[in-house]
Amino acid sequence: MCGIVGYKGFKKASKILLDSVRRLEYRGYDSVGMAVLGESGIIVKKGAGNVDKVNNELFFEELEGSIGVAHTRWATTGEVNNVNSHPHLSNNNKICVVHNGIVENYQEIKKFLENKGFCFISQTDTEVIPNYVQYFIDNGESFEDAVKKTLRIIKGSFAVVIMSEDDGIIIGARRGSPLVLGIGFGEFFLASDVPAFSECTDKVVYLDDDEFAVLGDDYHIYDFNTGRENFKKINIINWSFEQAKKGEYEHFMLKEINEQGNTIKKAAEQSIELIREATDLINGACGVFLVGCGTSYHACVSASYIFSKIAKKHVNVLLASEFRNYEHFLSSNTLVIAVSQSGETADVIDAVSFAKKHGCRTLSIVNVMGSTLTRLCSLNIMMNAGPEICVLSTKSYTSQLAVLTLLAYSAVDKFKQAKKLLVDVAGKVNDLINNINDDLKLLAGKLKRVNDLFLIGRDLAYPSALEGALKIKEVSYIHAEGFAGAELKHGTMALIQDGVPVIALNTRGTNDLLVNNIMEVKARGAFVIGIDSRNNELYDFFIKVPGADIADPVLMIIPIQLLAYYLALAKNLNPDQPRNLAKSVTVK
Numbered sequence: 254m255c256g257i258v259g260y261k262g263f264k265k266a267s268k269i270l271l272d273s274v275r276r277l278e279y280r281g282y283d284s285v286g287m288a289v290l291g292e293s294g295i296i297v298k299k300g301a302g303n304v305d306k307v308n309n310e311l312f313f314e315e316l317e318g319s320i321g322v323a324h325t326r327w328a329t330t331g332e333v334n335n336v337n338s339h340p341h342l343s344n345n346n347k348i349c350v351v352h353n354g355i356v357e358n359y360q361e362i363k364k365f366l367e368n369k370g371f372c373f374i375s376q377t378d379t380e381v382i383p384n385y386v387q388y389f390i391d392n393g394e395s396f397e398d399a400v401k402k403t404l405r406i407i408k409g410s411f412a413v414v415i416m417s418e419d420d421g422i423i424i425g426a427r428r429g430s431p432l433v434l435g436i437g438f439g440e441f442f443l444a445s446d447v448p449a450f451s452e453c454t455d456k457v458v459y460l461d462d463d464e465f466a467v468l469g470d471d472y473h474i475y476d477f478n479t480g481r482e483n484f485k486k487i488n489i490i491n492w493s494f495e496q497a498k499k500g501e502y503e504h505f506m507l508k509e510i511n512e513q514g515n516t517i518k519k520a521a522e523q524s525i526e527l528i529r530e531a532t533d534l535i536n537g538a539c540g541v542f543l544v545g546c547g548t549s550y551h552a553c554v555s556a557s558y559i560f561s562k563i564a565k566k567h568v569n570v571l572l573a574s575e576f577r578n579y580e581h582f583l584s585s586n587t588l589v590i591a592v593s594q595s596g597e598t599a600d601v602i603d604a605v606s607f608a609k610k611h612g613c614r615t616l617s618i619v620n621v622m623g624s625t626l627t628r629l630c631s632l633n634i635m636m637n638a639g640p641e642i643c644v645l646s647t648k649s650y651t652s653q654l655a656v657l658t659l660l661a662y663s664a665v666d667k668f669k670q671a672k673k674l675l676v677d678v679a680g681k682v683n684d685l686i687n688n689i690n691d692d693l694k695l696l697a698g699k700l701k702r703v704n705d706l707f708l709i710g711r712d713l714a715y716p717s718a719l720e721g722a723l724k725i726k727e728v729s730y731i732h733a734e735g736f737a738g739a740e741l742k743h744g745t746m747a748l749i750q751d752g753v754p755v756i757a758l759n760t761r762g763t764n765d766l767l768v769n770n771i772m773e774v775k776a777r778g779a780f781v782i783g784i785d786s787r788n789n790e791l792y793d794f795f796i797k798v799p800g801a802d803i804a805d806p807v808l809m810i811i812p813i814q815l816l817a818y819y820l821a822l823a824k825n826l827n828p829d830q831p832r833n834l835a836k837s838v839t840v841k
């Protein structure tokens with residue numbers, strides 16, 4: 254995944270592009286580059302490293318001009334180095350491209366262009382795009398037509414921003430990867446995501462697949478297959494730019510953990526009509542599948558317990574990437590609920606597209622308005638968590654749990670009860686964080702050198718153990734695994750020895766049985782950390798979390814999110830940008 258941006262207006266493009274690309278760093282941060290069209294033509298600066306590192310070496314803001322493109326890369330095709338960084342230029346240096354996605358047929362195109370005398374200097378798939386555009390222009394096409402023809406030929410999923418030196422315009426196009434157009438007064442923005450330009454405008458047009466936007470003095474959007482102009486709705490974004498900034502916090506991760514008192518409440522504030530519509534889909538379906546990846550998948554696992562307990566309903570939970578294997582159980586009576594923060598995760602999009610091919614009904618629970626998922630599903634419930642910038646999902650997880658809890662209760666006509674429960678729980682978040690913060694810093698100091706860590710929980714706390722393990726390993730690089738309490742003894746117990754930390758996620762409902770499992774690990778020397786509403790003499794370290802009954806998973810995860818954060822700090826790691834990870838994974 255990468256972040257791409259384009260600017261056409263009257264201000265200094267390099268300043269705007271630098272700010273924008275910084276806000277897209279969550280999409281990838283192994284290389285960065287910028288191209289601005291100035292008086293002497295297109296000038297490109299690019300290099301390997303994150304935005305701050307490369308900017309300290311290259312001084313992007315030295316670029317003069319009011320039209321340009323920029324890119325923050327997360328390598329897919331071609332290793333991380335200066336040459337493979339974007340933007341990429343055509344052989345005549347007049348066409349410049351930034352790209353997110355994969356050109357699947359690039360080898361074939363490259364061969365074709367090499368036969369026509371074109372040279373390639375990078376290992377990327379992207380470089381075929383500016384050269385193909387140049388090829389068409391050399392053969393008499395206008396820039397717009399050359400881009401159109403190129404886009405019709407390239408295969409795969411992509412979002413691109415293409416700038417022409419001779420025409421002084423930029424074109425943004427997409428198929429499968431996100432691209433949004435921001436409309437200001439006399440200026441236009443193209444970006445992979447709204448926070449890139451939300452400081453400058455709140456007016457947004459979501460481009461659909463196979464559309465391209467031409468930005469000159471005005472903007473026009475066309476279907477690049479038919480050439481027909483599309484007149485699109487301008488959306489006003491409903492969150493402020495401040496929400497996409499760190500504010501008083503040192504990191505987005507900490508900010509987003511702290512926002513949960515508010516975001517859980519917002520997630521519960523759904524319109525009753527929308528929830529009713531979703532409930533009808535659920536109750537009318539013969540077979541409900543919940544699909545997601547990573548943290549969103551864990552929210553689905555949690556929901557399967559909640560649906561079972563509250564609605565007495567069985568829902569199938571699948572990793573989105575495994576969904577296709579259940580083909581024989583899909584029909585027009587099947588409902589697929591796709592859960593995704595970004596709405597862009599390739600495996601989720603693939604599962605929903607597959608479901609639609611089989612005639613299934615589709616419902617999304619999603620955070621990013623206008624994302625691909627929202628355009629694929631027939632009904633969408635927004636999580637209303639505001640922009641989540643840290644690569645790790647924190648607030649979006651508890652918002653997903655909140656929406657799924659609302660749905661489970663609504664399935665048995667108890668919407669109001671669920672809303673009250675969630676609002677009560679949301680009201681406890683700030684006190685919880687204040688009460689446990691110092692203890693978690695202390696605990697992180699104790700645990701920062703361990704190699705392995707295990708989490709156990711039964712019943713509703715089991716998915717929390719899975720999610721807790723993910724949080725810890727993603728950001729602290731400590732090997733962490735979550736287990737159902739009883740399962741540890743079936744093999745993994747062999748790893749428990751003196752001092753190995755085991756986090757026990759305990760609730761009133763699970764206490765009697767979980768205590769057995771705690772005793773088993775204690776007998777092998779484990780250092781037991783209890784996350785519980787009541788202390789227990791078996792705990793070597795205790796974190797008190799108020800009991801919340803069916804909403805236990807919402808509160809129980811917060812101490813682990815904080816622990817993961819403090820572990821990263823204790824190990825001198827950047828919690829917002831863990832190695833090898835990107836916020837949304839747009840390749841299968």
Ligand code: G6P
Binds near residue numbers: 549594645835838
């Ligand atoms: C990536 C992120 C995870 C996230 C997962 C699913 O792997 O690093 O934090 O849980 O994608 O993302 P989604 O946007 O679909 O919820």
